[in-house]
Amino acid sequence: MKNEVVLKTDNLQVFLPNNQGILRAVNGVDLEIKKGKILGLVGESGCGKSVMSLSLLGLLKNKEWKIEGEIELRGKNLLSLSKEEMRKVRGKEMAMIMQNPMSVFDPLTTIGGHFVDTIQNHIKITTKEAKKIALENLKKVSLPNPEKIMKQYPFQLSGGMLQRVMIAIAIALNPAVLIADEPTTAVDVTVQHQILGQLKKLVKEHNTGVLLVSHDLGVIAQMADEVAVMYCGYIVEKAPVEELFRHPAHPYTKGLLSSRFQLTKRRLKPIEGQPPSLINLSNQCPFLERCNEAEEICTKYRMDEIGGIKNHLVRCAKYVTGNEVMLHELA
Numbered sequence: 001m002k003n004e005v006v007l008k009t010d011n012l013q014v015f016l017p018n019n020q021g022i023l024r025a026v027n028g029v030d031l032e033i034k035k036g037k038i039l040g041l042v043g044e045s046g047c048g049k050s051v052m053s054l055s056l057l058g059l060l061k062n063k064e065w066k067i068e069g070e071i072e073l074r075g076k077n078l079l080s081l082s083k084e085e086m087r088k089v090r091g092k093e094m095a096m097i098m099q100n101p102m103s104v105f106d107p108l109t110t111i112g113g114h115f116v117d118t119i120q121n122h123i124k125i126t127t128k129e130a131k132k133i134a135l136e137n138l139k140k141v142s143l144p145n146p147e148k149i150m151k152q153y154p155f156q157l158s159g160g161m162l163q164r165v166m167i168a169i170a171i172a173l174n175p176a177v178l179i180a181d182e183p184t185t186a187v188d189v190t191v192q193h194q195i196l197g198q199l200k201k202l203v204k205e206h207n208t209g210v211l212l213v214s215h216d217l218g219v220i221a222q223m224a225d226e227v228a229v230m231y232c233g234y235i236v237e238k239a240p241v242e243e244l245f246r247h248p249a250h251p252y253t254k255g256l257l258s259s260r261f262q263l264t265k266r267r268l269k270p271i272e273g274q275p276p277s278l279i280n281l282s283n284q285c286p287f288l289e290r291c292n293e294a295e296e297i298c299t300k301y302r303m304d305e306i307g308g309i310k311n312h313l314v315r316c317a318k319y320v321t322g323n324e325v326m327l328h329e330l331a
C-alpha cells in the first residue's frame with residue numbers, strides 16, 4: 001500500500017510545569033510517519049525536537065513531563081499503554097537511534113551481549129539464534145569482521161562503528177518505526193555520509209517509517225522524503241523535501257535556508273535574535289519578534305488558528321487569507 005501511515009500524532013503537546021510556570025516544549029503537533037518514508041524534523045537548538053522524539057517512545061526521563069493529545073501506532077493509542085506494554089513496543093515495533101552511542105551501551109557488556117539482550121527481550125529464541133540475527137544485522141551495516149565485533153566491548157570500537165552497531169541493533173527486529181535523533185552528529189563528515197547512505201538503503205529495503213531529527217539541512221536534503229520545520233515546539237512548515245527547499249514559505253524556514261547558504265561561504269548568518277523562552281509561551285506567533293516579514297495581521301491570529309493546505313503546511317498568518325492561491329503560485 002502506498003503512503004500507509006504507521007505512526008501518527010494528533011495535537012501532541014508536551015509540557016513541563018516548573019516553579020517559573022509551564023515549559024511548553026511541544027505545541028499541538030500533527031505528524032504522520034509513513035511506511036518506507038523518511039520524515040525529516042529540523043529546527044534550531046532547543047526547539048523541542050528531542051523532547052518530541054522521546055515522548056513518542058515514552059522515554060522522557062523526568063516524570064513531571066505531561067503529554068496531551070494522541071500518539072497512534074498502527075491504530076494503537078500509545079498514551080493509553082502501561083509502562084510494561086510500552087516497553088514491549090520499544091525495540092520491537094518502534095526503535096530509536098540516539099545521538100551519543102556511548103551513553104546507550106553498557107561498558108561492561110560485549111556488543112554481542114547487547115544484541116542478544118535486546119532480541120531476547122522481545123522474542124523467545126535461543127542465544128545461538130539471537131547471535132545469528134546479530135551477525136546478519138552487523139553485516140547489513142557493512143561492519144568488517146562482525147564475528148570479532150560481537151566479542152568486543154563498546155570502548156574498543158570507534159564512534160562511527162558504534163553508531164553502525166546501534167543502527168544494526170535498532171533494525172534487528174525490523175521495527176515499523178525508527179526514530180533517529182541526530183544519528184550522526186558524533187562522527188566526522190565522511191563517516192556521516194556513509195552511515196546515512198546505509199541507513200537510507202536499509203529503511204527503504206525494510207519499508208520502515210522514519211523520523212529523522214537533525215539541525216543539519218544538508219542531512220535532511222540527503223535523507224528526507226518530507227520535511228517538518230519546528231520552531232518553539234510548533235511545526236511551522238511541512239512539505240515534501242523538494243518543495244520545501246525550492247519554495248520555502250514560512251519566514252523562519254527561509255531564514256534557516258539562507259543561513260545555510262551563508263555557511264557554505266564560511267560565514268554563518270544565523271537568523272537574528274533569539275527564540276522566546278518556552279516558559280509560559282503565548283499562543284501568538286513565536287517568530288514575530290525575529291521576523292523580517294511581520295505585518296499587522298500577524299498579531300491577529302493565534303497559532304492554533306493557522307493551518308495549511310494539502311501537503312504544504314505553513315503556520316504563518318500571512319497565508320491565512322487566500323492561502324490557496326498564494327501557495328499554488330509558490331508551487
Ligand SMILES: Nc1ncnc2c1ncn2[C@@H]1O[C@H](COP(=O)(O)OP(=O)(O)OP(=O)(O)O)[C@@H](O)[C@H]1O
Pocket residue numbers: 016023025043044045046047048049050051052062215278
Ligand atoms: N529534562 C529536561 N528538563 C527540563 N527541561 C528540558 C529537559 N529536556 C529538555 N528541556 C527543555 O525543553 C526544550 C526543548 O529541548 P529539546 O532538547 O527537545 O530541544 P532540541 O530541539 O532537541 O535541541 P537540540 O538541537 O539542541 O538537540 C528546551 O527548552 C530544553 O531546555
Ligand code: NI
Pocket residue numbers: 049050051181
Ligand atoms: Ni535534541
